[in-house]
Amino acid sequence: MDTARQPTLTEVARLAGVSVTTASKAINRQERISEATRKRVLRAARRLSYTPNLAAKSLASGRSNIIGVLLRDPMVDRLAMPMVIGAQSVLEQLEFSAIIADARGVDDRLTELGVMLRQRGVDGLLIVGDNQGAISSITASAKIPCVYVHGPTSNSRDVVHLVDDFAGAVTLVNHLLDIGRTRIAHVTGPKHSPAVQQRALGVTHALHEHGLRLAGRVRYGLWSQRWARQATREVLAKVPNVDAIACGSDQIAAAALEAVTATGRKVPDDVAITGYDNWTVFAQETDPSLTTLDMDLEHLGAAAVSDLFAMIGGNRVGGGTRHHEGTLVIRGSTDPRLP
Amino acid sequence: MDTARQPTLTEVARLAGVSVTTASKAINRQERISEATRKRVLRAARRLSYTPNLAAKSLASGRSNIIGVLLRDPMVDRLAMPMVIGAQSVLEQLEFSAIIADARGVDDRLTELGVMLRQRGVDGLLIVGDNQGAISSITASAKIPCVYVHGPTSNSRDVVHLVDDFAGAVTLVNHLLDIGRTRIAHVTGPKHSPAVQQRALGVTHALHEHGLRLAGRVRYGLWSQRWARQATREVLAKVPNVDAIACGSDQIAAAALEAVTATGRKVPDDVAITGYDNWTVFAQETDPSLTTLDMDLEHLGAAAVSDLFAMIGGNRVGGGTRHHEGTLVIRGSTDPRLP
DNA sequence: TATGGTTGCGGAAGCGCTTCCCCTTATTTA
DNA sequence: TAAATAAGGGGAAGCGCTTCCGCAACCATA
Numbered sequence: 001m002d003t004a005r006q007p008t009l010t011e012v013a014r015l016a017g018v019s020v021t022t023a024s025k026a027i028n029r030q031e032r033i034s035e036a037t038r039k040r041v042l043r044a045a046r047r048l049s050y051t052p053n054l055a056a057k058s059l060a061s062g063r064s065n066i067i068g069v070l071l072r073d074p075m076v077d078r079l080a081m082p083m084v085i086g087a088q089s090v091l092e093q094l095e096f097s098a099i100i101a102d103a104r105g106v107d108d109r110l111t112e113l114g115v116m117l118r119q120r121g122v123d124g125l126l127i128v129g130d131n132q133g134a135i136s137s138i139t140a141s142a143k144i145p146c147v148y149v150h151g152p153t154s155n156s157r158d159v160v161h162l163v164d165d166f167a168g169a170v171t172l173v174n175h176l177l178d179i180g181r182t183r184i185a186h187v188t189g190p191k192h193s194p195a196v197q198q199r200a201l202g203v204t205h206a207l208h209e210h211g212l213r214l215a216g217r218v219r220y221g222l223w224s225q226r227w228a229r230q231a232t233r234e235v236l237a238k239v240p241n242v243d244a245i246a247c248g249s250d251q252i253a254a255a256a257l258e259a260v261t262a263t264g265r266k267v268p269d270d271v272a273i274t275g276y277d278n279w280t281v282f283a284q285e286t287d288p289s290l291t292t293l294d295m296d297l298e299h300l301g302a303a304a305v306s307d308l309f310a311m312i313g314g315n316r317v318g319g320g321t322r323h324h325e326g327t328l329v330i331r332g333s334t335d336p337r338l339p
Numbered sequence: 340m341d342t343a344r345q346p347t348l349t350e351v352a353r354l355a356g357v358s359v360t361t362a363s364k365a366i367n368r369q370e371r372i373s374e375a376t377r378k379r380v381l382r383a384a385r386r387l388s389y390t391p392n393l394a395a396k397s398l399a400s401g402r403s404n405i406i407g408v409l410l411r412d413p414m415v416d417r418l419a420m421p422m423v424i425g426a427q428s429v430l431e432q433l434e435f436s437a438i439i440a441d442a443r444g445v446d447d448r449l450t451e452l453g454v455m456l457r458q459r460g461v462d463g464l465l466i467v468g469d470n471q472g473a474i475s476s477i478t479a480s481a482k483i484p485c486v487y488v489h490g491p492t493s494n495s496r497d498v499v500h501l502v503d504d505f506a507g508a509v510t511l512v513n514h515l516l517d518i519g520r521t522r523i524a525h526v527t528g529p530k531h532s533p534a535v536q537q538r539a540l541g542v543t544h545a546l547h548e549h550g551l552r553l554a555g556r557v558r559y560g561l562w563s564q565r566w567a568r569q570a571t572r573e574v575l576a577k578v579p580n581v582d583a584i585a586c587g588s589d590q591i592a593a594a595a596l597e598a599v600t601a602t603g604r605k606v607p608d609d610v611a612i613t614g615y616d617n618w619t620v621f622a623q624e625t626d627p628s629l630t631t632l633d634m635d636l637e638h639l640g641a642a643a644v645s646d647l648f649a650m651i652g653g654n655r656v657g658g659g660t661r662h663h664e665g666t667l668v669i670r671g672s673t674d675p676r677l678p
Numbered sequence: 679t680a681t682g683g684t685t686g687c688g689g690a691a692g693c694g695c696t697t698c699c700c701c702t703t704a705t706t707t708a
Numbered sequence: 709t710a711a712a713t714a715a716g717g718g719g720a721a722g723c724g725c726t727t728c729c730g731c732a733a734c735c736a737t738a
Contacts, residue, residue: 021727024725051454055397059724225625
């Protein structure tokens with residue numbers, strides 16, 4: 001707690017018997033320094049347990065090695081955390097840090113925070129959406145490299161990384177078809193959610209590809225077990241011979257599984273069930289546990305940050321959207337041999 | 340993306356027709372500046388949409404207005420996010436930012452990150468534990484003010500903010516007693532978890548206070564619905580006339596409620612159920628929804644950061660642990676009039 | 679031996695800001 | 709009216725670092 005003053009580069013230089021300039025070069029770059037002096041400087045630095053003053057460094061060099069991470073609404077979107085963690089893992093390797101700020105769902109705050117972070121001298125911005133709809137693009141106002149994740153933006157030239165919900169749904173349905181199911185229903189979240197829409201499109205598309213149709217209509221509703229139980233009961237009533245339910249999320253799938261089991265049907269033998277998200281507290285806790293799609297959010301965050309670095313480094317990064325396919329995770333709700 | 344150079348204080352000063360010194364004073368402090376000049380400077384600043392270069396400011400003043408937030412293991416602990424958000428709300432008011440880093444559960448990383456953040460010039464450190472046990476104290480190695488949250492530390496002189504699990508459990512049990520329950524069982528998480536231990540102690544303590552004993556032994560287990568269903572069945576078999584189950588978490592309570600209902604018993608009429616956490620996806624989704632204890636994590640994070648600021652400001656803050664009581668949230672699982 | 683290129687190093691400027699301290703002018707007090 | 713005080717403003721130093729550029733010593737080439 002006693003803020004013992006840190007040793008400065010000047011002191012290191014003095015101890016090593018060189019100029020500050022030389023010390024700086026020795027520590028940072030390889031440029032025109034003999035191995036001998038570099039060793040000497042580094043040894044001195046170690047002896048003083050020198051650590052550079054990053055604020056000064058940033059001021060002098062014009063680069064801070066800090067990026068800003070803007071969360072649109074971390075309370076709403078539990079998915080933000082995994083992406084941030086994925087981003088951090090890349091940051092760490094490159095000796096970058098992240099200042100994190102959240103906008104609590106307010107778009108204007110996002111812009112403000114972007115400006116605030118630029119004042120802080122961040123080298124770039126990673127904007128994490130909440131998958132509830134478009135993010136208003138702050139690229140223009142921020143005036144530093146921006147990469148968006150988990151939400152489309154209002155500017156088509158932005159660099160955006162998204163999960164490919166359409167492809168994910170196709171993958172799941174194909175898996176259901178592979179195990180011989182043909183009467184497939186779809187119970188999912190609120191219709192206004194882009195993710196929900198894409199998944200629904202994926203489901204119907206995959207079925208059409210195989211000359212099939214959805215069993216009943218798409219059941220849009222809420223991200224809620226309570227609602228899902230109800231919806232599933234309706235599906236079972238309307239289409240008693242349904243042999244699979246593709247659910248819009250693990251939360252819904254967990255409730256669906258409960259509702260299906262409650263009617264005496266066996267999962268997966270009578271009715272196979274798939275979720276979406278690989279959200280452990282649901283996917284691993286049902287009995288049997290859920291076949292689902294893992295969105296590889298950490299990977300998504302990492303990929304986005306990599307793009308951001310390229311931009312910070314001055315490389316031209318093509319604008320536009322990159323879609324990331326997730327990974328199918330097969331468990332007992334579709335494969336009787338698994339738990 | 341075109342990094343348009345930011346206007347500097349010098350330019351503002353020139354436009355306002357004053358010296359840089361005066362401009363600085365006008366913008367930052369009230370010290371010995373006439374209202375007229377201050378207005379003039381501020382107007383100039385606004386016209387140029389001046390924003391201070393915080394790196395330079397920090398270098399010159401020795402304070403960065405940034406704190407470091409160290410997460411011990413954000414993947415394990417979903418509770419970290421609310422605390423961080425609570426902290427952010429205070430930070431924002433004080434015009435501070437937070438650099439966030441996570442240690443992925445490794446104590447040594449925590450120390451390293453502490454050092455790294457000091458290099459970055461952070462003014463203080465908020466260390467967020469994962470409630471899985473003690474955090475190794477980094478106060479000594481960090482050499483800047485440190486406040487810990489959600490986990491005790493190895494150094495009793497550290498400033499630590501904790502949820503009072505004991506008091507929370509007492510509150511819940513008292514509520515059960517209030518509604519006339521006397522045969523109360525306790526199904527909870529892993530015994531090695533400090534939170535679990537404290538809650539169990541609270542439960543038995545509250546019962547003793549009223550001359551009662553727990554119905555059966557404490558059922559320690561896992562944070563898992565699957566396990567909780569099983570445990571609840573056992574409880575019902577061993578103590579068929581049990582009239583309340585205090586659960587160690589909402590996750591467990593959700594499964595307990597399911598298991599109780601499956602036996603034909605009514606909740607809350609036959610068996611009242613309480614959870615812990617007020618974790619929406621469980622507490623609000625059972626039928627009826629769960630009476631539970633909200634730990635006010637945002638408030639906890641905010642309180643911790645307030646202490647940190649006091650320390651940064653040079654105020655003496657007494658070391659030791661502060662316990663935060665949560666808030667009882669009554670819902671249908673104990674009160675038949677509620678959903 | 680003269681010429682040019684290379685290598686290793688340091689002096690000095692400057693990044694944008696705060697702060698110490700001194701100077702001027704206006705205001706009060708004796 | 710002179711002297712003491714307060715108030716407003718600016719000059720200059722300095723925070724710790726990077727980087728531009730100049731200088732000396734060394735090497736290779738013809």
